Amino acid sequence: MLDIGAGTGRLTEFVASLIGPDGRVVGIDPLENRIAIARLRASKTLSFDVGRAEDLSRFGAAEFDVIYLNSVFHWIADKPRALHEIYRVLKPSGRLGLNVQDPTKPHASRTLLRQAIAEAGFAERSGEAHRVLGATDEELKALVIDAGFVDYRSDLRSLVDLHDDVETMLGWSEASAFGNFLEGFSSAERETVKRAFAALIEAKRTPEGFRLERYLRFAFARKPESRDAASGL
Numbered sequence: 001m002l003d004i005g006a007g008t009g010r011l012t013e014f015v016a017s018l019i020g021p022d023g024r025v026v027g028i029d030p031l032e033n034r035i036a037i038a039r040l041r042a043s044k045t046l047s048f049d050v051g052r053a054e055d056l057s058r059f060g061a062a063e064f065d066v067i068y069l070n071s072v073f074h075w076i077a078d079k080p081r082a083l084h085e086i087y088r089v090l091k092p093s094g095r096l097g098l099n100v101q102d103p104t105k106p107h108a109s110r111t112l113l114r115q116a117i118a119e120a121g122f123a124e125r126s127g128e129a130h131r132v133l134g135a136t137d138e139e140l141k142a143l144v145i146d147a148g149f150v151d152y153r154s155d156l157r158s159l160v161d162l163h164d165d166v167e168t169m170l171g172w173s174e175a176s177a178f179g180n181f182l183e184g185f186s187s188a189e190r191e192t193v194k195r196a197f198a199a200l201i202e203a204k205r206t207p208e209g210f211r212l213e214r215y216l217r218f219a220f221a222r223k224p225e226s227r228d229a230a231s232g233l
């Protein structure tokens with residue numbers, strides 16, 4: 001099994017705990033410092049290496065039964081190349097699973113922050129950096145099918161985050177390349193937006209904290225038994 005964009009390997013370690021002593025899980029990530037942390041989890045069945053989705057040349061053809069990418073696909077610059085590589089290193093009938101943000105379904109925090117910017121009287125300063133990364137279902141399906149996969153299916157899932165307060169919520173948003181769309185604002189302007197945001201999220205207050213939904217599309221596909229099977233011959 002291959003975990004692409006494994007980060008510090010928390011999920012990879014969990015997956016390795018599920019597959020039993022005869023399995024093998026490999027995690028790769030382009031960031032050396034993340035892989036250095038991940039390697040502390042290495043075991044007989046679990047290993048990590050520095051590497052990116054677009055170049056899986058360290059692996060032979062048809063090595064893996066399953067390849068997954070959790071919260072990674074949107075970051076990949078050359079998605080067709082990555083999918084081509086994934087296809088190559090998967091065994092026939094091997095399975096691909098990934099999730100991705102859908103630009104047509106932004107996270108609630110993002111929607112509310114945009115609303116707060118408007119209510120604070122500012123114009124949107126959204127440029128390329130503020131674009132929702134990711135793919136719609138149609139875009140994702142076309143990419144996956146073009147790479148040769150079959151049995152594509154996907155569903156949009158909603159996940160609920162609980163936040164203690166506005167500061168930590170905006171802190172997370174500002175630290176994230178996804179949500180840092182207060183970037184172009186002065187500190188005085190940010191304060192005005194934060195006040196508007198704080199008023200808006202009152203509607204989301206629960207006894208456990210502020211409850212905000214975010215959305216991820218989960219997609220699955222399979223490499224056919226053979227190229228002939230993919231073309232229906």
Ligand SMILES: C[S@@+](CC[C@H](N)C(=O)[O-])C[C@H]1O[C@@H](n2cnc3c(N)ncnc32)[C@H](O)[C@@H]1O
Pocket residue numbers: 004005006007008010011028029030031034051052053054069070071072075076077
């Ligand atoms: C949000 S983290 C997800 C980490 C891990 N999958 C998890 O679920 O905890 C995204 C990861 O994707 C990695 N990444 C970014 N571009 C990548 C690429 N082209 N190929 C593989 N991984 C990439 C980043 O280094 C980062 O560790």
